[in-house]
Amino acid sequence: MNNTTTFDVVIVEDEPHLASLHRDFIEQNFHLHVVGIAATLEQAYALIRLHQPRLILLDNYLPDGQGVDLIDDPLLKTFDCSVIFITAASDMRTCSHAMRSGAFDYIIKPVSFHRLQASLERFMQMVQTLRNVKVVDQSSLDRLFNLPASEAPPTPSTKGIESNTLERVQRVFTANPDTSWSVEQVVEEVGISKTTGRRYLEYCVEIGFIGVEMLYGNIGHPRRLYRKVSDD
The missing domain is CATH 1.10.10.10 (Winged helix-like DNA-binding domain superfamily/Winged helix DNA-binding domain)
Known part of the structure; x- marks a missing residue:
């Protein structure tokens, strides 16, 4: 993948400091650009219609509804978009709903940045594979869909830590x-x-x-x- 290629991201999170942490982390470590942060479903719909992002980081508990309602919306089927849930919703019903509806990943708060990094690395690997590979074999498919998200770096990144x-x-x-x-x-x-x-x-x-x-x-x-x- 060309290193100059940058993909747009929308963060849907009603805790401003956490949304800011996620934005700084992904923009510092990946070829991803946060085009907007939404604190409500209404704001999320407006940003998604405007930017058609390649990735959404989505909380579930929002002031005007739940994130699982957004992932079910036909709007997300009109363009190529992946969703990573980052939420305190730890009940199996919500998790199952999100995964059945096509969520790329599901991360439970409080967020481990090792876990988030592993998920984003897997997302970038998927994007690269979809862009560059025309014909796949079984091992390529296994790497694309079954790479365990727990395969995080053995030690935390010390970038910016003095x-x-x-x-x-x-x-x-x-x-x-x-x-x-x-x-x-x-x-x-x-x-x-x-x-x-x-x-x-x-x-x-x-x-x-x-x-x-x-x-x-x-x-x-x-x-x-x-x-x-x-x-x-």
Whole structure:
């Protein structure tokens, strides 16, 4: 595949910070361009009609409906588009519905960026195969459709991770192992920007140093909190 080829992506996610993390991650690591972020189904339909993206990252729980309703819509059958569900919906009924409706992959929140990277790599491999291969044999088909998404890189990517800053972030949790921290609290404690803080926190989640807790209140979106993983 020509390295200059870039594919359009629409992200459908009502948590702005998570949508921003996904956008930054895929644009930094793949030949993918996020043409729009939708926080509702209505916004998603408008972006999809306008851009006809090659890939949609789709949450299920949205303010005005569910993502599975979108994947069933005939609109997505009018052009070449794949869907990766990234959602907290972990019930088998929703997962089965999504896969039967043609979802390329299904990732359960909180997102492991190893897992997302593996899914996107598999998507790019599929696109390359569809573009370049005219006749396939069985082994090619097996690689195209059955490559396990769990085949993630053995170690997390350290791109953009600096050891001194990482140590300062980790020290916050080591000194307070029983405390759950928001990204705002961590960046204030360490003295870094929110964008940088999110990158380091997600890296720490990837390597298993901290875990993610979702705090659901009565008003607004759930908060993403981080807590030191027990050494036991």
